[in-house]
Amino acid sequence: MMFDLSGKVAVVTGGSRGIGRSICEQMAAHGAKVVVSSRKLPACEEVVKGIKDKGGEAIAVAASISDKAQLENLVASARKAYAKIDIMVCNAASNPYFGPLAGLKEEVFGKIMQNNVMSNLWLMNMVGPEMAERKDGAFIIVSSIGAFVGSAHIAAYNMSKAADISLVKSLAMEWGKHNIRVNAIAPGLIQTDFARALWENPQIRSAQEGKAALKRIGQPDDIGGVAVFLASKAGAFVCGQCIIADGGVIGAGAE
Template sequence: MPTQLFDLKGRVALVTGASRGIGEATARLLAEQGAHVVLASRKQADLDKVAAEIVAAGGKATAIAAHQGDSAALGKLVAEIDRQFGRLDILVNNAATNPHFGHITDTGMDMVDKTLQVNIKGYFELSSLAARLMQRGGRGAIVNIASINGIRPGPMQGIYSITKAAVINMTKAFAKECAPWGVRVNAVLPGLTETKFASALTSNDEMLKHFMPSIPLGRVAQPSEIAPAVLFLVSDGASYVTGSSLVVDGGFLT
């Protein structure tokens, strides 16, 4: 068994939603462990900033703008990775959307369509493209960032919770069918985390009063506390782990 279980030197990792929050923290950590990280999100300028900081710290990073909800953009993204590197070892599906915060019956169909497109179809399509590229190399690791809402729906987050439940089952389906290729597929289920994405909750004192008593550790997570779970699952330390969902929630679901 290798002694450097978390060493990612020589590996190419794609992280979506990498310009901020959990995606950014994950990209930085994977780069620290030696991976050449391809950062993707909608805005090139935001990605360039993170990539430059990773390189300045001694890491390797490439920024490629691509919208998780745009099929053509995802195809071009994976094709460009293939062109530049000829391989892909790690995919972290992190980019997501939650356009509706309110009663589930008030969710407009346009919001339903957008959430399904990004959170389910985008994950599915990118996982399919990535797994095929990983198959050529005989190994790979995919991690889907789901949510504890996929197990216990969050208040006022109906359609988002539904998509995250789908991501958990998608993870199991891909894990079973891609295992013969040497491709492992797992999910990380964060609890309440201090990000711009979750600001509707973390900046709302009434919501925090509701949630805090249910979190045994008594606080909101930082993105840097979610990233190590991803590192474990993409590393050789998790070589016999596939189809699993790793909950990182401060004990909320306990």
């Protein structure tokens, strides 16, 4: 019962694949009505079909995190369908640059920060007031263990994810008094399309597996369950935190 989400409405960005899809499916499996969102509607509808086939309830709403108006429409569509939003999961992110900071263009860095940080602030300000009125809500940002380390390849992305953790701490201070739990999840290397350039690289994958206490990279469901915990009664006293789910890369340390 501690993980029961019956009667709750969850909105998940980047919900059509990988970690986001797992979060949608796990939220639905635990009783939540889910609004699956990403840029491509057909991909979202595929997830919705899978949820409904298992007896769950869900709808699909296309939205790009780079467009504030589209996010406003996402929130409005969720309320129109289910009257409220109890759980907001900001999973969508972008990483259009792979390479050293010396080659990073200003406009690309600006896009990364807007998509990965500012969009989350937009969504908090959109859903926060109604959660505050009910004195109940969960706001979750999917960050990354990249927030805690340097990188020669994805430094700009890591910087945006570090900013997300700082954002979570400040939002928790602002909204916690209304019983809104604001938290982050920092996954390690997960076998998703988004991280394909990393886990398909034999050297990078081997290095990550070697560092991990569990000696493997993660799967999407390794993160979906953490999101359910944070959204449920089981996580009722967790606020302003970042849960690292990386198989023991950071926690265990390398020998």
